[in-house]
Amino acid sequence: MAVPASQMTPEMLELLKVLTRPDAAEEKVYHGFFPAEDVESCLDVPLDSLKFRLQTDCPLCQRKSHHLRWIRYSSPSSAWERGAGVAGALSLCDHCGIQVQFIATQA
Ligand SMILES: [Zn+2]
Numbered sequence: 531m532a533v534p535a536s537q538m539t540p541e542m543l544e545l546l547k548v549l550t551r552p553d554a555a556e557e558k559v560y561h562g563f564f565p566a567e568d569v570e571s572c573l574d575v576p577l578d579s580l581k582f583r584l585q586t587d588c589p590l591c592q593r594k595s596h597h598l599r600w601i602r603y604s605s606p607s608s609a610w611e612r613g614a615g616v617a618g619a620l621s622l623c624d625h626c627g628i629q630v631q632f633i634a635t636q637a
Pocket of ligand 1 (some may be wrong): 626
């Protein structure tokens with residue numbers, strides 16, 4: 531059902547502005563064990579989620595592990611330099627905006 535802009539309430543117009551903001555999709559933030567900005571810089575290294583069947587489902591929406599977004603996570607170089615770097619597979623729930631599970635491959 532389409533509502534003409536002239537008949538929209540101020541609240542509807544405000545919501546429309548938020549939903550149609552061009553950068554809305556870029557603002558995805560995943561909260562969890564790693565700093566959100568560190569996770570964000572790893573989003574361009576996706577992993578095949580089908581390889582992670584039977585891992586942890588999203589605790590909030592129960593989305594199955596292989597339906598989550600899996601990426602290869604690696605600590606920022608500053609962490610590696612002080613001997614605190616970790617790397618491995620990290621699952622993210624796009625629906626809930628959280629980090630669900632981390633499987634370390636190197637310490
Ligand atoms: Zn979820």
